[in-house]
Amino acid sequence: MPKVTFPRMGESYRAFRMLMNDLGNEVIIPPRPNKKTLDFGVRYSPEFACLPLKILTGTYVETCMSGAELIITSGGSGPCRAGLYGQLHKKILNSIGFPVDIIVFEAPKSHPIDFLRKVKRVNSSRLSYLAIWECVKRGWEKLKYLDDLEKTTHALRPRELKKGSTTKVYREVLEWIDGAYAMKEIHEAGKEALNTLKLVPHDTRRAVLRVGIVGEIYVLLEPASNLEIEETLGNLGVEVHRSMFLTGWTRDNTVKETSGILSVKEAAMPYIPLCIGGHGRESVGHTILYARDGFDGVIQMAPFTCIPEIVARTILTRVSREHNIPVLTFFLDEQTGKAGMSTRLEAFVDLIRRKKNAPVSDNRIIVG
């Protein structure tokens, strides 16, 4: 059985592992990014590469050391370095003595033939396309439950009666999802997990602040890369709403209902009329939607040297002023420390809390 691995983004590995197993591969689970990952990443990546590239380099080195032979990842869209990640990682890993290969999946819509060819390569069990489709559907179902669970923690954490109880139960129920296999089991485990999580004692009437989180996808989805910002905010009494999940924004009706027909792209249009790569346009669009939906603030997470987010950050200054919503930007790199981040987060939360409680006036807000 070929030994495969893939990038780690939050808890999604639980679904990808099942899918890759089903297709007849042995999976080397990517470890949660930690100090060692970063050390490897910094040592073997170009100095000015963005943080996601460095973390992934480190992750791959760790999985290669455990015997991974094939890395499966996805490509980037638009003019940004993400499109080169696959090739670059392969070069780096080969040059330090790991003979791995990398398969980069591009969007099937624009490269259908290429997509199928690649599917064939990871299909070690020689399953029929129909059988593969069944596996993909189960994986997708798992992903959806994983995302739903995470979303539920966002709402619970600021309201929990005992600090840390949400995280604790969340960790437990994730394992249930992991154990489920057949479609029926996945649904059972998923529903049970959600119900159990919602039983965490909490105060539904507690007034909490609502903050939207925008930015580059990797640092949004992998808590270890953003110093667990969502958990930190939750503990400060803030309900976070993340603008991106692997299973997609569209499933999220809370925001869709209130923001009417405006799509993220349309919202960003007056500020960024074209695709600038990465998620720069989405960062701007989501910020505008959050402002319309009455959120108390927005936090932008940007990898240091990430061009799309730097462009977005400049524009967000104006968006913030024109839409009267406080925006705080974090540029993340391997040196970002949790203490400095907490100080700025606490100050930001103080700011939005005082703004919320202040009598209505023409407070003009600019970017932090």
Add this chain to the structure above:
Amino acid sequence: MKAYMGIDVGSVSTNIAVLSHAGEILADLYIRTRGRPLEAILAGLTEIAGLLPAEVEICGCGSTGSGRYLAGVMIGADVIKNEITAHAVAASIYVPDVQTVLEIGGQDSKIIIMRNGIVTDFAMNTVCAAGTGSFLDQQASRLNIPIADFGELALSSSAPVRIAGRCTVFAESDMIHKQQMGHKLTDIINGLCEALVRNYLNNVGKGKEILSPVVFQGGVAANAGIKAAFERALGLPIIIPRHFGVMGAIGAAQLAREEVEKTGQTLFKGFKIAGLPYRTGSFECGGCPNNCEIAEIYEEDRVIGRWGARCQRWDVL
């Protein structure tokens, strides 16, 4: 007499201020942290207790600064607040309609934008030395001039020399160059003040709407040359509050006062704690590959606080 105490533990200095119920400063104190916050806090408490009139009773206390958690668990703080909020609160005690707070300390600097009494925006610099007091300290020692004389010398210059460089290293070599070209020392010093202000405004002040009244606080506000350079660069008058050096502590005291007005009682353990044995320790967790370095503080052999974990494993004391 009722009073409230604030303590601001930074990496360079530890400041304490005691406010009366009427809001006057009963005592204040500035000591060097020297990388040993625990000792600095204990020494500071002993000293401030000696400065206070006997009838003073501390009815609330708060902590701020990078060592706020340490100070907070030691003294039994009613409120533990970040530096931004503390500085903003302090500035609005003295200038209620303040719209901009410039704060430059020895090792960090910040800008706080306020409108109608609330913080609407802020930025902090903790990485680059070029916009902080340590920039001036370094150049002063290069020029062999006591830093205390810097401001007066800068003011006596009629034409500042432009010192190039966004970074202390470049600034230093340019300064040497200007010296060799025979520029007057006062003009060079004035040029250094302008360079610091330029760096500050380009770095932390970037994109901020700086409106009057502008309050300038932090240790560097002692330097009249910097104040003048800010006034020239911004075209606005700069207000320096009398206790500019301990504003973080004053803010923490004020926040503590607001807190005890809500809770009705203080958690302050009393000045007697200055006599208790405290010690700090640290260990590597090893519970997962993060290998967090956990710092602990003991009061009489009992753990009263822990920091540095990236998960909740060590939260329960």
